Amino acid sequence: MAASTLEQPAANQELPTAGFGERARQLALRVTPSLSAVLIGILMMTLIGSLLIIITAPGNLGFFDRFYITSAAYSLLVAGSFGGWANIANTLGMLAPLVLAGFSVAVAFRAGLFNIGAAGQIAVGGTLAVILGIRFGSAPGWVLGPLVLLGGLVGGAVWGWIVGALKAWRGAHEVVTTIMLNFVAGYLSEYIVDCSSGCLPGIGSIRVASQPRTMQMGPGAALPLVSHIINLIHPGAIASETSYPLDIGLFIALAGAAFYWFLMQRTTLGYEIRAVGQSQKAARYAGINVRRNIIVTMTIAGAFAGLGGAIIVMGPDHQQSIPDTFFLNDQTGFNGIIVALLGLNGPVGVVLAGLLFAALAQGANLMQSDAGIFASNAVVGLPTNYSVRIEFIQFAFQAMVLLVIAGQIVPQFRAMQRRALASFMSGFRSAAARLPAVMLGLLILVDVAAMAAFIGFIIVSLVSLQSVVALDTTVSAIYYVDLDPLFGLLLVFYVAGILLLLLTLGIRFRGRWRKQAGAPSLLAEAFSTSEALAVAPLMSSQPLTSSEAGNGDPMDPAR
Amino acid sequence: MFLSELGKLLISGDLWGPGLQFGALLLLPALGGVISERSGVVNVAMEGMMLTGAFFGAIVVVDTHSVLLAVLVAMLTGGMMALVHAFFAIQFKADQIVSGIAINIAALGLTGFLLPIFTNGEGVATLHAPLTLPNLDLAFLDHSAGVLGFINEVFLQQNVIFYISIAVLLGMQYLLFHTNIGLRIRSVGEHPQAADTAGINVRLIRYLCVITSGLLSGLAGAFLALGVAHIFNPNMTEGRGFIALAAMIFGKWKPWNTALACLIFGLGTELQYQFPLLPTTGIGIIDTPLHSTPLLAMIPYVLTILVLVGLIGRAVAPAADGLPYEPGGE
Numbered sequence: 042m043a044a045s046t047l048e049q050p051a052a053n054q055e056l057p058t059a060g061f062g063e064r065a066r067q068l069a070l071r072v073t074p075s076l077s078a079v080l081i082g083i084l085m086m087t088l089i090g091s092l093l094i095i096i097t098a099p100g101n102l103g104f105f106d107r108f109y110i111t112s113a114a115y116s117l118l119v120a121g122s123f124g125g126w127a128n129i130a131n132t133l134g135m136l137a138p139l140v141l142a143g144f145s146v147a148v149a150f151r152a153g154l155f156n157i158g159a160a161g162q163i164a165v166g167g168t169l170a171v172i173l174g175i176r177f178g179s180a181p182g183w184v185l186g187p188l189v190l191l192g193g194l195v196g197g198a199v200w201g202w203i204v205g206a207l208k209a210w211r212g213a214h215e216v217v218t219t220i221m222l223n224f225v226a227g228y229l230s231e232y233i234v235d236c237s238s239g240c241l242p243g244i245g246s247i248r249v250a251s252q253p254r255t256m257q258m259g260p261g262a263a264l265p266l267v268s269h270i271i272n273l274i275h276p277g278a279i280a281s282e283t284s285y286p287l288d289i290g291l292f293i294a295l296a297g298a299a300f301y302w303f304l305m306q307r308t309t310l311g312y313e314i315r316a317v318g319q320s321q322k323a324a325r326y327a328g329i330n331v332r333r334n335i336i337v338t339m340t341i342a343g344a345f346a347g348l349g350g351a352i353i354v355m356g357p358d359h360q361q362s363i364p365d366t367f368f369l370n371d372q373t374g375f376n377g378i379i380v381a382l383l384g385l386n387g388p389v390g391v392v393l394a395g396l397l398f399a400a401l402a403q404g405a406n407l408m409q410s411d412a413g414i415f416a417s418n419a420v421v422g423l424p425t426n427y428s429v430r431i432e433f434i435q436f437a438f439q440a441m442v443l444l445v446i447a448g449q450i451v452p453q454f455r456a457m458q459r460r461a462l463a464s465f466m467s468g469f470r471s472a473a474a475r476l477p478a479v480m481l482g483l484l485i486l487v488d489v490a491a492m493a494a495f496i497g498f499i500i501v502s503l504v505s506l507q508s509v510v511a512l513d514t515t516v517s518a519i520y521y522v523d524l525d526p527l528f529g530l531l532l533v534f535y536v537a538g539i540l541l542l543l544l545t546l547g548i549r550f551r552g553r554w555r556k557q558a559g560a561p562s563l564l565a566e567a568f569s570t571s572e573a574l575a576v577a578p579l580m581s582s583q584p585l586t587s588s589e590a591g592n593g594d595p596m597d598p599a600r
Numbered sequence: 601m602f603l604s605e606l607g608k609l610l611i612s613g614d615l616w617g618p619g620l621q622f623g624a625l626l627l628l629p630a631l632g633g634v635i636s637e638r639s640g641v642v643n644v645a646m647e648g649m650m651l652t653g654a655f656f657g658a659i660v661v662v663d664t665h666s667v668l669l670a671v672l673v674a675m676l677t678g679g680m681m682a683l684v685h686a687f688f689a690i691q692f693k694a695d696q697i698v699s700g701i702a703i704n705i706a707a708l709g710l711t712g713f714l715l716p717i718f719t720n721g722e723g724v725a726t727l728h729a730p731l732t733l734p735n736l737d738l739a740f741l742d743h744s745a746g747v748l749g750f751i752n753e754v755f756l757q758q759n760v761i762f763y764i765s766i767a768v769l770l771g772m773q774y775l776l777f778h779t780n781i782g783l784r785i786r787s788v789g790e791h792p793q794a795a796d797t798a799g800i801n802v803r804l805i806r807y808l809c810v811i812t813s814g815l816l817s818g819l820a821g822a823f824l825a826l827g828v829a830h831i832f833n834p835n836m837t838e839g840r841g842f843i844a845l846a847a848m849i850f851g852k853w854k855p856w857n858t859a860l861a862c863l864i865f866g867l868g869t870e871l872q873y874q875f876p877l878l879p880t881t882g883i884g885i886i887d888t889p890l891h892s893t894p895l896l897a898m899i900p901y902v903l904t905i906l907v908l909v910g911l912i913g914r915a916v917a918p919a920a921d922g923l924p925y926e927p928g929g930e
Contacts, residue, residue, distance in 0.1 A: 155697055213908040216644060216697060217849070220842045221901040228901075232894035375705070382698070 122400035130268070130285035132396075132403040134356065137290035138163070140395035141349030142377025144301050145201075145342045147386040149215075151305060152338040153318040158204055158219025159346040160374025161226035162197040166347025167354045168230040169196030170262075171255050171363060172244055174354070178259025185261035190293070190351050197347015198340045200226060205339025209332035215339070227369035234365040258354070258361035264288035266357065283357065290352035295392070297345060302388040304341075314338050346374065602881040613753030615867065615874055620754060623859075623866025624765040625828060628820035629844035630851070630858045631765075631772050632813030636682075637853055638776060639809035640789035642922040644700035645685050646817045647841025648707030653678040653821025655711040658724045658832035661731050671733070671822045678818020679811050681707060686810035690803055693924035704841070712834045724832040733827035735759050761823040768816065773855040785809060789918035792925040802925050817841065839901065846904040853918060861907070868903045872896035 122132045142159045149156035170193035177185055200222060207213040233241045235253040244255055268285040271278050279285065305311040316324040317334045325331050353373065354363055376398055383397070384390030609615055629646035636643040657674035661667055685703050688694040715723060738756050776782040785805055787795040792802045824840070825832050843865055851858030875890045889895045 155701075157701065207905070207909055211909045213905070214849075216701075217842060217846050217908060218905055220839060221846075221904045224839055224901040225898050225905075228894040228898045232892055235894065378701070 119404065122404035127284050128403060130287040132399045133291055134287040134358075135399040135402055136392075136395050137288075137294035137356075138349040138353045138373045139376055139380055139398050140294040140392055141297055141345050141352065142373050143380030143384060143391040143395050144297055144388075145197075145346035145349070145374075146377045146381035147384065147391055148301065148305075148314070148345065149338060149342040150381060150386050151311075151318050152314045152334060153321070154205075154208070154215050154335065154338060154342075156201075156204070156219060156339070156342050157216060157378065158200070158222050158374070159342075159349075159377040160368075160371065161219065161223035162200045162343040162346035163350035163353065163371065163374050164223070164226035164230050164368035165200040165350070166193035166195075166197035166343075167350030167363070167368060168226075168233055169193060169347075170351035171258060171354050172233070172241065174258030174262035174361065175244055175256050178257070178262070180259065180261060182261030185259050186264065186355075189258070189262045189355060190348065193347045193349075193351020193354075194344045195347070197350060198344040200347070201339040201341070201343015202336060204343070205336035208339070209335045223374070227366075230363075230368040231365045234363065253365040255362045260361075262355055262361055263357070264290050264352065264355045267291070286357040288352075288356055290356060293348070293352060294395075297348065298388045298392050301345075301391075305388075310334075310337065346377070349373065349377075602879055605878050609874055609878065611750075613750050615870055616750075616754045617757065618873070619867035619870040620863065621758060621762060621828065621866070622869040623863040624758070624762040625820055625823055626840060626844045626847055626862040626865055627765045627769060627859055628761075628823065629813075629817040629841055630847045630862055631768055631855060632816035632820075633845055633848040634851070634853055634855055634858055635772065635776070635785065635809045635816075636813035637848070637921050638789045638918055639785045639806045640792060640918060640920040640923065640925070641686065641689050641806050641810050642696040642700065643682075643685065643810065643813050644697055644842070644845060645681065645703035645707075646813065646844055647837055647839065648700075648704035649678040649681045649814045649817035650821040650824065650841050651704075651707045651711055651835070651837045652681050653818030654825035654836060655715070655821070655832055657818075657822035658727070658825045659714075659718050661727065661826060662719075662724060665731060667731065667733060667826060670826060671819065674822035674825075675815045675818040678816075678821060679814040682811050682814020682817070683807075685814075686807050689810070689924065690806050693926075696922050696924075708835060715832070715834060727826065727830045731826070732830050733759055733761055733823065736763070759823065759827040761819065761827050764819070765823075769855055769859050776855065786918070789920055792920050792923075796925075796927065806925070820844075843900055843904050846908055849917075850907045864907075865900055865903060869900050872899045 123129055142163060145159045145162060146156050170189045173192040174185065174189045177188060180188070204215050204218050204222065207218050208215050233244055234255050237253065265288065266282055266285065267287045267289060268279045268282040270289070272282060303311075305315065313324070313329045313334050314337075316327065316329055317331055317338075321331050324334075350368075353359070353371070354361070380391055380394040380398055384392070384394035629650055632649075633643050633646055653674035656677040657670045660673045661670035664670070681703055684706075685696075685699055688699040688702075689696045735757055736759075738752065742752075744752055774782075776785065784795065784800050787798070788800060788802050788805045795805075796802050820840075821837070824836065829836060844862070847861035847865055848858050850861035873896075875896055876893075878890060880887045880891075
């Protein structure tokens with residue numbers, strides 16, 4: 042059994058004899074934790090965001106006004122991210138770099154490494170892509186496009202390789218080195234672009250509004266827009282191609298997801314990476330070269346992020362030119378951490394979590410637009426310069442999700458609740474033997490009701506906005522939004538629903554959450570998986586080389 | 601010409617004075633890291649605690665015009681962030697690095713979210729004399745030259761927090777290695793089970809140590825905003841908490857060595873402002889990096905990596921560092 046497991050890495054996950062129904066069930070089991078994690082993420086975000094908005098609204102506002110602002114804000118958020126094709130295209134257009142950054146973090150997590158350096162890898166990849174795009178700007182698109190993508194990939198891979206090499210050979214902890222390399226990469230990018238303090242000749246710098254920027258990349262370095270492709274197939278289908286800024290980077294990212302799945306589940310390398318992540322000792326005894334795997338993993342992680350960097354600069358947002366401090370301030374790499382954690386490092390989960398983040402970012406853009414929230418401020422008598430700083434709500438949300446995942450709070454909270462319930466029940470246990478089942482049933486009922494309320498709330502908000510907002514355009518059309526106490530009531534109901542949902546989801550996915558959450562060696566408390574056990578018997582047949590036996594545990598990070 | 605100027609720079613008060621100041625700025629969070637990790641809780645959240653302290657220090661000083669109150673509030677808010685970290689790390693046995701990173705992100709989001717709300721969207725303006733942390737100024741030494749002038753410039757014109765940080769350094773060394781409490785802290789970090797058996801309250805000690813690290817980081821934040829930069833900007837800590845972390849590792853979790861590491865990083869930070877003032881050599885490969893702001897800005901970060909790389913294998917963390925404590929029964 043052990044030997045066959047080694048030869049066929051995936052054999053212990055899907056038995057070849059399993060029928061279609063069994064395989065579907067297994068797939069569902071594997072995807073549900075990601076789905077529920079993303080769902081909990083959404084709920085946490087709405088809850089925390091609502092509270093922040095309600096608390097920080099100016100003091101002269103009444104109770105319902107505060108709820109009204111909240112609901113208006115979230116309606117705008119939903120409308121801005123998914124209302125109308127233009128907004129959907131915008132949202133999907135943001136997806137690719139986020140997802141690739143997410144996979145960059147996720148692949149490192151699988152090897153038990155915490156890659157905070159996606160930002161730096163994106164910066165180096167993106168900068169190298171820009172340099173190539175300018176140097177070979179005259180090349181035709183079918184040469185230049187792949188070349189620039191490849192440049193991003195290689196740049197990120199090199200930056201990731203540095204981290205892996207330092208970790209493997211010198212034991213430098215990757216959390217510190219990646220953060221330091223983020224700054225180095227950001228300044229490197231600035232150095233190359235900004236000619237006031239020496240730059241790469243021919244790359245920097247034209248000044249736009251006194252900010253140094255790079256020259257234009259060649260026209261072939263722009264990723265084709267999906268709307269353009271649709272127009273090629275059905276001429277005249279879309280009047281204004283540039284209003285739908287979704288490029289084919291999305292498909293590159295989805296291909297990346299497929300590659301990630303294949304790498305992790307169907308190749309020896311992926312198996313080794315996961316084994317190293319489960320337990321470096323066990324992996325070493327099984328004959329896996331741990332150092333090599335650390336380096337390879339970080340290189341792959343960097344390549345993912347670097348590809349994302351290339352897609353950022355090749356996208357329609359930047360007109361093929363970046364300002365000097367762009368990569369110093371870009372948050373994609375850090376959002377990638379949350380995307381990976383929220384997506385539980387799975388291919389489906391990361392894409393879904395990326396979608397959630399892209400929707401947040403795109404919706405936030407809309408909420409930031411003066412016309413959106415300021416005009417509605419005037420209606421309820423707010424100072425017009427009060428705006429809901431949704432991008433920082435995002436930060437709060439990220440931190441909270443991280444803490445939830447880090448603490449695995451949901452199951453722990455459930456355990457606390459259960460203990461309290463048990464002590465409460467112990468007095469009349471016999472009489473109430475059936476009560477837990479009844480309660481669970483009730484809970485599920487309330488759960489369904491809360492879900493319905495949640496959906497209903499969104500629909501009501503959207504419908505009432507729809508009458509005044511042309512969702513397909515920008516929101517400059519909001520002049521008046523009907524103030525309805527119903528919003529407040531619905532909101533109370535739905536916040537309660539969120540809480541209940543959180544708890545009930547906690548019950549249902551507790552076991553699987555614990556098993557699959559996060560990076561194996563980082564977040565799981567012990568290694569006891571079938572894989573690790575499967576390789577254990579091999580220890581006897583694998584002679585230890587002297588270097589591995591002598592050093593104690595050289596792979597342990599020094600801190 | 602170039603070399604003689606470089607030599608002059610390396611022994612000038614212009615380098616050592618600010619170098620020591622930046623070193624002290626790193627020393628406080630680094631010492632916080634020392635005490636936290638000595639008790640067995642990995643703390644990568646100094647960055648976020650510093651930022652929180654800097655933010656609330658700046659806000660309070662603008663509102664109340666009381667520097668002392670601002671410093672206290674900065675320490676308290678830093679301590680509260682640390683309490684959150686401690687709560688998750690100790691109570692929920694969360695992964696301490698993830699939890700620390702979460703604190704950092706939360707601090708970034710919180711300060712950025714609250715800044716426009718507390719200041720009506722205008723941000724904190726540059727702070728001037730009565731609202732900043734004062735420097736020591738011994739009038740009778742003002743015109744001294746030579747060695748006395750150097751000593752005056754480097755050691756006797758520093759910010760008040762500099763002297764506090766030196767006191768904290770001495771106190772930390774004494775506390776950790778010469779008192780009962782220090783022995784308990786170290787035993788909790790090395791072998792919590794044994795410490796528990798000996799009747800030491802593991803969780804309480806860890807809570808106190810993590811909160812202490814938050815207090816110190818918050819103080820460093822106030823130092824940064826009110827004593828060094830005289831302003832608050834979003835994300836103004838710029839990775840200093842992580843550099844302090846590296847200094848702590850470089851210093852092998854010992855206060856004296858950590859202070860030495862902080863001094864090196866502080867001098868490295870100041871060099872990036874001093875190098876552009878040097879005359880040109882005429883050799884492009886030396887001149888270009890010495891006069892390029894972005895390249896010089898990398899110095900502290902590159903230095904940190906080099907230090908980490910150069911050292912490993914010799915630094916040994918406390919044995920139970922990062923491991924949540926599970927009482928035997930569970």
